[in-house]
Amino acid sequence: MSVAPAPVYQRPSLMPSGRFIVDQEHRKVAQMHQPGDSVAEQEAFKHRIVGSFNALPDLVGVLLRADSNGAVREGLLQEGITDAFDAAMTQAVRALGEAGIADVAHRYEIDPQAIHSRRLE
Numbered sequence: 024m025s026v027a028p029a030p031v032y033q034r035p036s037l038m039p040s041g042r043f044i045v046d047q048e049h050r051k052v053a054q055m056h057q058p059g060d061s062v063a064e065q066e067a068f069k070h071r072i073v074g075s076f077n078a079l080p081d082l083v084g085v086l087l088r089a090d091s092n093g094a095v096r097e098g099l100l101q102e103g104i105t106d107a108f109d110a111a112m113t114q115a116v117r118a119l120g121e122a123g124i125a126d127v128a129h130r131y132e133i134d135p136q137a138i139h140s141r142r143l144e
Contacts, residue, residue, distance in 0.1 A: 084131035
């Protein structure tokens with residue numbers, strides 16, 4: 024039995040696009056402050072970033088816990104979006120890092136190895 028080679032990390036290509044920095048697939052990876060942004064706009068921008076970051080562990084935990092019996096997977100199969108879900112979950116789990124994975128596993132009573140396996144897909 025042959026073992027598949029480990030994927031090679033390729034540094035993303037980032038470029039400015041208006042208020043955003045996008046990657047080679049035109050996904051927004053960052054938003055930039057613009058000259059003339061008010062203090063209120065800057066604060067709202069910061070709150071969106073923090074809110075998104077804080078929501079990630081809960082989103083991953085809820086989805087993995089809900090799919091413990093395969094119910095989410097069945098719905099995704101019916102919609103034909105399992106590949107997109109798997110790709111998004113892989114990226115989300117990678118973004119959590121080790122501390123985030125441990126936190127999600129504890130809060131949602133999920134085996135940490137089950138979470139780690141999502142990172143490798």
